Amino acid sequence: MSPLAKQLATILKVQHEILALLRQKLGLNGMGEFLDNADLKVLLKIGDKSIYRLRQSGQLKGFKVAGRWYYDRKHVAALLDDGKLDL
Numbered sequence: 654m655s656p657l658a659k660q661l662a663t664i665l666k667v668q669h670e671i672l673a674l675l676r677q678k679l680g681l682n683g684m685g686e687f688l689d690n691a692d693l694k695v696l697l698k699i700g701d702k703s704i705y706r707l708r709q710s711g712q713l714k715g716f717k718v719a720g721r722w723y724y725d726r727k728h729v730a731a732l733l734d735d736g737k738l739d740l
Contacts, residue, residue, distance in 0.1 A: 668719045675718060687723040696729070699740060712738055 654662075672687065688696065690704055697703075707713035708722070712732070715724040732738045 668721070671718050672723065675716065686726045688726050688729060689724075690722050693724060693729070697733075697738070697740060703740065707738065710739070 690701065693704055694700065704713070704722075708715060713724060714728065715722045717723075729738075
């Protein structure tokens with residue numbers, strides 16, 4: 654493994670540890686898997702600007718860890734099921 658790959662693996666491991674600590678601190682351990690912006694873009698077939706607009710309007714709630722936004726999968730699914738996301 655190259656030095657760059659090792660550094661990236663370390664950074665990814667730290668991000669997962671931070672996310673796990675946040676889940677624990679916020680009481681989100683039982684809430685399920687989280688999606689990031691890339692996951693949302695594929696799932697909803699929208700772009701970065703649309704995700705930003707949904708966050709700014711309050712329709713989409715998320716939190717930022719190490720420069721990346723995360724959203725609860727169950728919350729996004731519920732919003733889609735209820736038709737509450739204004740895409």
